[in-house]
Amino acid sequence: MTKWFLRAAALLYLLFLLVLPVGLIAWRTFQHGLSPVWEALSSPEAVHAFEVTLSVAVWAVVANTLFGVGTALLLVRGRFYGKRVLGALIDLPLAVSPVVVGLALILVYGRFEPVGGWLERHGMQVIFSLPGMVLATIFVSLPLVVRAIVPVLEEMGADQEQAAHTLGAGRWQTFRRITVPGIRWALAYGVVLCLARALGEFGAVAVVSGRLVGQTQTLTLFVEERFQNFDQTAAFAAATALALIAVITLLLAKLLRPND
Amino acid sequence: MTTAPTTEAEPDVDTSGPVRVSPPPPRYRRRPPVGTGLGLGTAVLYLSLIVLVPLGAVVWRGTRGGPDAFWRAVTTPDSWASLKLTVLASLLVAAINVVMGTVIAWVLVRDSFPGKSIVDTLIDLPFALPTIVAGLVLLALYGATSPLHLNLAYTQASVVVALLFVTLPFVVRTVQPVLLELDRDMEQAAYSLGASPGVTFRRIILPNLLPAMLSGAGLAFTRSIAEYGSTVLLTGNLPFKTQVAAVNIFGRIESDDISSAAAVSTALLVVAFVVLILLDLVQRWGMRRD
Numbered sequence: 001m002t003k004w005f006l007r008a009a010a011l012l013y014l015l016f017l018l019v020l021p022v023g024l025i026a027w028r029t030f031q032h033g034l035s036p037v038w039e040a041l042s043s044p045e046a047v048h049a050f051e052v053t054l055s056v057a058v059w060a061v062v063a064n065t066l067f068g069v070g071t072a073l074l075l076v077r078g079r080f081y082g083k084r085v086l087g088a089l090i091d092l093p094l095a096v097s098p099v100v101v102g103l104a105l106i107l108v109y110g111r112f113e114p115v116g117g118w119l120e121r122h123g124m125q126v127i128f129s130l131p132g133m134v135l136a137t138i139f140v141s142l143p144l145v146v147r148a149i150v151p152v153l154e155e156m157g158a159d160q161e162q163a164a165h166t167l168g169a170g171r172w173q174t175f176r177r178i179t180v181p182g183i184r185w186a187l188a189y190g191v192v193l194c195l196a197r198a199l200g201e202f203g204a205v206a207v208v209s210g211r212l213v214g215q216t217q218t219l220t221l222f223v224e225e226r227f228q229n230f231d232q233t234a235a236f237a238a239a240t241a242l243a244l245i246a247v248i249t250l251l252l253a254k255l256l257r258p259n260d
Numbered sequence: 261m262t263t264a265p266t267t268e269a270e271p272d273v274d275t276s277g278p279v280r281v282s283p284p285p286p287r288y289r290r291r292p293p294v295g296t297g298l299g300l301g302t303a304v305l306y307l308s309l310i311v312l313v314p315l316g317a318v319v320w321r322g323t324r325g326g327p328d329a330f331w332r333a334v335t336t337p338d339s340w341a342s343l344k345l346t347v348l349a350s351l352l353v354a355a356i357n358v359v360m361g362t363v364i365a366w367v368l369v370r371d372s373f374p375g376k377s378i379v380d381t382l383i384d385l386p387f388a389l390p391t392i393v394a395g396l397v398l399l400a401l402y403g404a405t406s407p408l409h410l411n412l413a414y415t416q417a418s419v420v421v422a423l424l425f426v427t428l429p430f431v432v433r434t435v436q437p438v439l440l441e442l443d444r445d446m447e448q449a450a451y452s453l454g455a456s457p458g459v460t461f462r463r464i465i466l467p468n469l470l471p472a473m474l475s476g477a478g479l480a481f482t483r484s485i486a487e488y489g490s491t492v493l494l495t496g497n498l499p500f501k502t503q504v505a506a507v508n509i510f511g512r513i514e515s516d517d518i519s520s521a522a523a524v525s526t527a528l529l530v531v532a533f534v535v536l537i538l539l540d541l542v543q544r545w546g547m548r549r550d
Binding site: 063067071074080086096097098100104108202235239253254 | 296299300302303304306307310311312313314315317318321360363364366367368371373379381382383384385386388389390391392393396397398400401402407421424425428457482485486487488489492493505506507509510513518521522525528529532533536
């Protein structure tokens with residue numbers, strides 16, 4: 001009796017909070033067939049938004065992957081003062097509101113002195129252009145790669161790396177031949193999570209991009225702008241495309257998740 | 261003369277094996293296979309330029325006018341209302357998550373039905389779905405064109421629904437592994453000694469799950485107070501009614517009122533920081549119980 005009640009409660013909650021809303025959007029997107037969807041997604045604005053999203057995400061993922069692998073190695077293998085502090089600071093971005101992320105970057109890299117003003121005088125515009133959007137995306141997805149790799153590095157231990165070292169392998173060779181093969185699935189998992197987060201970021205990018213249609217508009221900003229301009233078809237089509245990316249991410253992440 | 265060196269050399273050869281094996285580790289520890297100095301410098305610089313200095317700038321900008329100016333900015337009627345709504349709605353959302361998250365985790369671990377693994381995968385969807393899309397899908401079901409004839413748009417209930425959607429995975433994913441590891445012998449013992457299912461749950465299972473439930477709730481709360489994207493389309497952002505703190509900050513940035521935006525942001529950061537410290541304490545308490 002309790003079992004049935006709990007099962008019904010869990011499934012109904014998920015049905016009304018998750019499955020029905022997402023399913024309804026997919027249904028409304030495709031209710032008039034594929035051609036209006038295709039038309040909406042192949043408009044110049046949509047294509048441009050897709051290109052902006054992709055380039056911002058790729059830069060952010062590359063930066064966070066390099067930082068993530070290096071920092072994970074430091075946190076697991078390194079010995080230095082303040083290691084716990086560094087570990088805690090890495091998780092900080094998860095607790096910060098996307099809007100505050102945007103404000104924080106504006107305060108440093110916007111028109112304010114000393115940094116932003118200097119950049120502006122030297123003809124470098126960070127805010128309201130791609131570099132600022134990349135910075136915002138890096139900020140929000142910063143812990144994902146580190147957190148995916150750290151447990152695997154810990155479990156792996158340093159024995160093999162030290163063995164390679166005693167046998168005369170250099171640091172780079174040890175890293176490439178021992179460390180990378182050991183962490184590759186965790187790394188792929190982290191990169192997938194980071195990419196999904198980067199493609200879907202909305203709030204932080206909304207603040208730093210200035211939401212300039214046709215210039216700094218990403219796919220998520222496109223969804224909002226189209227919806228507020230009563231172009232539901234385009235908004236729903238782009239939202240469904242983003243939801244599809246999310247579902248693919250989920251399946252990939254499930255496939256790659258360590259210890260599963 | 262000639263015998264002395266050989267008798268000395270022989271034990272030397274015997275012991276040199278184990279002796280020589282143990283010294284290397286300290287040498288590696290002093291010089292790990294990573295360029296610690298350079299690497300650490302790069303990592304700290306990266307983190308500082310992107311996260312620490314900008315966040316520091318927010319706090320500095322929000323508080324540089326002194327405590328009075330900070331307090332005035334935070335207690336502006338619309339900002340104060342948005343902060344109050346954000347904290348209260350997040351508390352409610354954390355509480356609902358504790359109950360429903362635990363129920364879902366329970367069903368996923370102890371129950372079995374066709375399609376369970378699909379449900380298990382779906383739980384993470386809110387993490388993968390962009391927040392603006394989350395708002396849009398909720399608006400489709402709970403907006404003006406709702407097929408359920410349930411129009412929550414622009415009400416305070418819509419704030420709660422949006423936050424429930426984006427925080428769904430937290431409690432489920434913290435409770436689930438604990439439930440999987442839980443030793444069922446204790447439960448069997450309680451049953452065989454005549455305890456009812458209710459008593460067994462309250463006295464045996466719940467105490468074991470409590471640390472995980474609380475840390476999941478804490479994570480859901482910090483995520484809720486920070487949320488922006490999912491509330492934008494669904495709640496209508498009405499000041500004094502449905503405007504959450506992040507939307508309030510956004511409005512102040514757009515109207516170029518940067519100092520007040522920074523002050524409200526600082527208030528939000530302080531609340532998140534306090535909750536994170538509490539979470540750390542809960543986790544240590546949980547570890548001590550183990």
